Amino acid sequence: MAMVRVQDVGKAYPYKGGRTWVLRQIGFEVQEGEFVTIMGPSGSGKSTLLGILGMLDGEFDGQYWFDGEPVHDLKPGQRNRLHKHNVGFVFQQFHLLDDLTVYENLDIPLSYRDVPRKERQARVAEILDRFQIVGKKDLFPAQLSGGQQQQVAVARAVIAEPRVVLADEPTGSLHWGQGRQIMELMRGLNEQGTTIIQVTHDERVAGFSRRVIELADGWLSADREKIHVNETQARSEAS
Amino acid sequence: MNNLRHAMRQFTQHPGLSLCIVLMLALGIGATTAIFAVFYQVLVQPLPTPEPDRLVNIVRAGPADARGREAFSYPMFRDLEKGQTVFDGIAAFSELQMNLVHRGRAITVSGIFASGHYFKALGLTPVLGRLIDPRDEPRIDESPVIVLSHAFWQNRLGGDPEIVGETLTINGEVFTIIGVAPPGFAGTQLGVRSEIFVPFTMIWRLNPNQPRGMAENRNMIWVRMFARLAPGISAAEATVGINTQFRRILNEFELPQPTAPADQQQQFERQAVELVNGAHGQGNIVGASQSLRILLGVTLLVLLIVCVNIANLLLARGVELAVRESMGASRGRLLAQLLTETVLPALLGGLLSLPVAILTLGAIAPMLPARLAGGLALQIGTTAMAFAAGLTLATTLLFGLLPAWRMARMSPALAMKGQAAHSQGGHGAMRLRVALATAQIAFAMILLALAGLFSRSLTNIARLDLGIGIDGMASFSIAPRLSGYETGETEALYDRIAQAFIAYPGVTAVTSAMLPVITGNAMEVGLGIDGYENADQPITANFNTIGPGFFSTLAIPLRAGREFNAADMAQPSGKLIVNERFVREYGLGDKAIGRRLRFGPAGGDGWEIVGVVADAAYSSVKESAPPQIFLPRGALPMFSGTMTFYIRTGVDPDALPPVIPRIVAGVDPELPVSNVITLRRQAQENIFIDRLVTTLSVGFAGLAALLTAIGLYGVLTCNVAQRTRELGLRLALGARPETLQKLVLRQVAAMTAIGIGLGLAVAIGLGRVAESLLFGIAGQTPFIFTAAAALLSIVIFGAAWRPARRASRIAPMEALRYE
Structure with a gap:
């Protein structure tokens, strides 16, 4: 069974008495352990689709099953619970909470999941170590570089051990040197079993994934498996 | 956590x-x-008594006449008290300033004459001794006992636990303290903190101005009453019960003569009593x-x-x-x-x-x-x-x-x-913030408009010519009859006091009057004018008795004739002075001097007008002077018990109040002085509601304008920050910085126009509501609203200037890198 299955998904916003469609009849499946890139020009509906897949947006047409659960039929509370236990997010703007230290930013998702304090401490310590940011734990986001902030953001996205990480232009605010490190991090997570769905318009970033879904004007225009050559090409470009 | x-x-x-x-x-x-x-x-505050909602004030049904709705005759009170079954006690009370001497110290206190069921109806229990009850009212003038308020006992008598049984002197009479009322209780009248309570039947002994006949006369209406509903009796049932009894008493004692005019008969038939909520006590503060x-x-x-x-x-x-x-x-x-x-x-x-x-x-x-x-x-x-x-x-x-x-x-x-910031949600949030800021503008406009109306009203009051030279003057009151002076002795005392003040450095003139001026006090009397042509028109005038040099001391211009001199005081000779309004009202023209007035039925020589004085704020700052007559101080002995003195000084009048009690004590150390005040302050107190409302509304409106400016500044700053990219793009496309500034200011102008418009609509409505509090100005004065709108606009654009300038100074390249 596919982890993610969408069928005829559409999304429209009211506009001047009518509706403007940003997504139309989208359908695809994502298996557990995949690394998928959603690409498309600006305004093609990438981020909107990611919001629906991340269960942050429940107002859409069509059907969406996550691990067999019909997300389209869930009430907001049920959807929130499903999201909470399965999804981690990485944003282009990092969106670390400015008033919290690195440690507290990592602690927050666990606290929202009612993880006991002792266990939270252990998991935060483990992730700080894994991402090699132990020395930064007491710093505030403003005291970190962009790359370090995104590193923390990725750590925050995975600390609750989600089954899927959704990343929206994860390197969009970084120069490529920093961006490549983040993508290596993401690939490492994927290799450890985490499903990753990312949105980007950067071919180099897309090169880290194995499959690309392309959107154009809200329609799904292509869904292709990337061949190993592309990955090799991406690696050579990265180096 | x-x-x-x-x-x-x-x-x-x-x-x-x-x-x-x-x-x-x-x-x-x-x-x-x-x-x-x-x-x-x-x-709102109820009296500090058990079940205050069971208390009712007993008033006359129908509209208030000159005597108000609250007063009844003393015999009526006693008759109602005796036969009623619907109340857990009917109480009568009357208030009086009393001169009290305790352990050699004389003070003026606010006292209550309380009937036997006063404390029972209130449901109070004493903290010491006992409270006044029916056994303290055996007969008029008997039972000189006193209950102290808890605050008086604590503050003035040091909370002495052995105080019960001690004696003190009130208005020259010795009273025995029988108890102390519970804490927090200070009478039932709003704005009056009563300190002592004496039996109602002692009123004739303590108040020399209270004619004895008032105890029997059913036409003298002066007793106020309240009661507690009996258990299980509703207010409606009590109303029926008390009216049955009221009607029976009326029929027995006050039935008009069969020959009485029809309207008098009808009036008698209509008489009834009403029970109104007494939980808050009695009285109100006008306005x-x-x-x-x-x-x-x-x-x-x-x-x-x-x-x-x-x-x-x-x-x-x-x-x-x-x-x-x-x-x-x-x-x-x-x-x-x-x-x-x-x-x-x-x-x-x-x-x-x-x-x-x-x-x-x-x-x-x-x-x-x-x-x-x-x-x-x-x-x-x-x-x-x-x-x-x-x-x-x-x-x-x-x-x-x-x-x-x-x-x-x-x-x-x-x-x-x-x-x-850019999404629909972000724009929605910004729209909400703009809407809220616009609402703030509307609120501030309402407050500024109201403040403008009240300020203009107070300015109008301040511009009134009082007709009295209030600067350089102080006044005080004494009540020698309450300290044991007989009628014949007061005139000499007043002279001694005047001489004591005249001798004080800086004092240039001293005079006195029975009713203090600009205090809202007035007494009206019906008159006859010899040779008055319009015989059908009732002639009424306010009256006061005054000392020598009253008009010259208060700088009230004399228009014709003369004012009273010392000889008029010593031997009242039937002379009086009227004001211009009196002359105008009753068509005396330029022949007022020498005309004769009479109180009551014609007969005798009457009173000769010897002077005409200018209209002045004899009673109130805001009300135009009514027809007024002045009699010499000693002319009406029954009104000579209390006197207010006016001192004109060439030095700072604020220096006088502290020395006034000392100077009076030099004449009689046991004569308490009250109401020591400068005349300017008195004039201010007379319009205290206007001053209070104006000062506070102006203060709050200023605060509101400031808060609105802060709020708008915040919203605009945020707005400009969110639009940095758009503004930078406009600049990159060739827009001039001033254009961007105007862009922001145009938005502010739209918010201001909408906010002021909405605020104005509400202010117009509120202006109508507030009209009764305004003086010499309508509640919808365009000039005020325009000025308020202009002032608010200045504040708003002052707050908007910096964010607008920031918009014009955005660096295009930096802006385009934004986010």
């Missing part, structure tokens, strides 16, 4: 913002609490109800502006909340976090609001007449504190929940791209 820690962090990491929120809350809640404290005490309602509304508007400001500040956190939601926070968790974060500044603001409220009350107190200020005991009591706590909670919910509500409408998915 995490939320609390985060709230603390938020608070300390943004000290400027936190302080701003706390201060705004403290000002808003403090001001509202202060006004509420006054409002509560004047209009206070509407003024306080308006002021409470004004402060609540200010508080609303505060809430809007804070909500606007917090609305900027939409993105952060969306991010938290994307990390798995439920709406409930976010709501809890928001509320925790708002609780801290709200708590601090609420705590700080108490000193603000106390300071506001401190500013209000000097504007009230001294006696009223003392009677109201302006302080933040437990009810006001509870109100402040409730307001704190309400404001916390209001400004804390608005961002939460907004968050619920914003898609967290859009926040992922950091698009909140």
Whole structure:
């Protein structure tokens, strides 16, 4: 069974008495352990689709099953619970909470999941170590570089051990040197079993994934498996 | 706990913002609490008695006539008291300033003559001894006993536990203390803190001005009554019961003669009594109800502006909340976090609001007449504190929940791209913030318009020519008859006092009058004028008895004839003085001097007009002078018991009040002095409601304008920041910096126009409501509204100038790199 299955998904916003469609009849499946890139020009509906897949947006047409659960039929509370236990997010703007230290930013998702304090401490310590940011734990986001902030953001996205990480232009605010490190991090997570769905318009970033879904004007225009050559090409470009 | 820690962090990491929120809350809640404290005490607070809602005031049914609805004759009170079964006691009371001497010290106290069932009807029990009961009223003039108020016992007598059984002297009579009333009780009259209570039947012994005939005369209406409903009896049942008895008494004792005119018969038939809510006691402060309602509304508007400001500040956190939601926070968790974060500044603001409220009350107190200020005991009591706590909670919910509500409408998915500012949700939030800022403008416009109306009204009052030279004058009152002086002795005493003051350095003139001027006191009398042609028109005039040199001392111009001299006092010779209004009203023209007036039926020589004086504020600042006559001080012995002296000085009049009691004590150390005041202050006290409403409304309107400016500044700053990219792009495309400035200012102009328009519409309506409080100005004066709108516009554009200038100074390249 596919982890993610969408069928005829559409999304429209009211506009001047009518509706403007940003997504139309989208359908695809994502298996557990995949690394998928959603690409498309600006305004093609990438981020909107990611919001629906991340269960942050429940107002859409069509059907969406996550691990067999019909997300389209869930009430907001049920959807929130499903999201909470399965999804981690990485944003282009990092969106670390400015008033919290690195440690507290990592602690927050666990606290929202009612993880006991002792266990939270252990998991935060483990992730700080894994991402090699132990020395930064007491710093505030403003005291970190962009790359370090995104590193923390990725750590925050995975600390609750989600089954899927959704990343929206994860390197969009970084120069490529920093961006490549983040993508290596993401690939490492994927290799450890985490499903990753990312949105980007950067071919180099897309090169880290194995499959690309392309959107154009809200329609799904292509869904292709990337061949190993592309990955090799991406690696050579990265180096 | 995490939320609390985060709230603390938020608070300390943004000290400027936190302080701003706390201060705004403290000002808003403090001001509202202060006004509420006054409002509560004047209009809401029940008497400190058990089941105050069972208390009723007994009044006459129908519209009030000249005697008011509250008064009954003494025989009627006693008849009702005797036969009634629907009440748990009917009480009668009367108030009197009394001269009290205890352990050699003379003071003036506010006393109550209380009938035997007074304390029983109130349901009070003493803290010491016993209270007045029916056994203290065996017969008139008997039973010289006294009950002290708890405050008087504590403050004046040191709370002496052995006080019961001691004696003290009241108005020259020895009384025995029988008990102390419970704490908090100071009589039942609003704004009067009664300190001692004596049996009602002692009134004739203690008040020399109280004619003995009033005890039997059914036409003399002066006794006020209240009662407690008997257990199981409703107010409606009690009304039926007491009216049955009232009608029986009327039929038995007050039946008109069969030959009486028909209208008199009909009037007799219509007589009935009504029971009105007595939980708050009796009496009111003229104009206070509407003024306080308006002021409470004004402060609540200010508080609303505060809430809007804070909500606007917090609305900027939409993105952060969306991010938290994307990390798995439920709406409930976010709501809890928001509320925790708002609780801290709200708590601090609420705590700080108490000193603000106390300071506001401190500013209000000097504007009230001294006696009223003392009677109201302006302080933040437990009810006001509870109100402040409730307001704190309400404001916390209001400004804390608005961002939460907004968050619920914003898609967290859009926040992922950091698009909140540009997304529909972001624009929606900005639209909401702009709408809130526009609402603030409307609120501020309402307050400024009202403040303008009240200010203009007070200016009109200040411009009135009082006709009295109030500068350089002080006055005080004495009541020698209450200190044992006989009628024949008072004239000599008044002369001695006048001489003592004349001898004081700087004093240039001294005079006296029975009724103090500009205090709202007036006595009316019916007259006849010899040779008056319009015989059908009733002739009435206010009257006063005055000492020699009254007009010259008060600088009231003499228009014709002469004023009284010392000889007129010593041997009243049937002379009187009238004012110009009297001359005009009754068509005396230029032949007033020498005309004769008569009190009551024609006969005798009457009173000869020897002088005509200018109209002046004899009674009140705002009311035009009524027809007025003045008699020499000794002309009416029954009114010579109390006297107010006027001292004109060439030096600072404020230096006089402290020395006045000393000078009077030099004449008679056992003669208490009361109402020591400068005449300017007296004039101010006479219009205290106008001054209070104006001062507070202007203060609150200024605060509202400031808060609105702060709020607008915040919104515009945020707006410009959010539009940095767009503005930079415009610049890159060739827009001139001034164009961008105008872009922002155009938005401000639209907000201002809408806000002022809406505020104006409400202000016009409120102006109509406030019209009864205005003097010489209509509630919808275009000039005032225009001036308020202009002033507010200046404030708004002043606040908008900096964000607008910032918009024009955006660097295009930097802006295009934005986000």
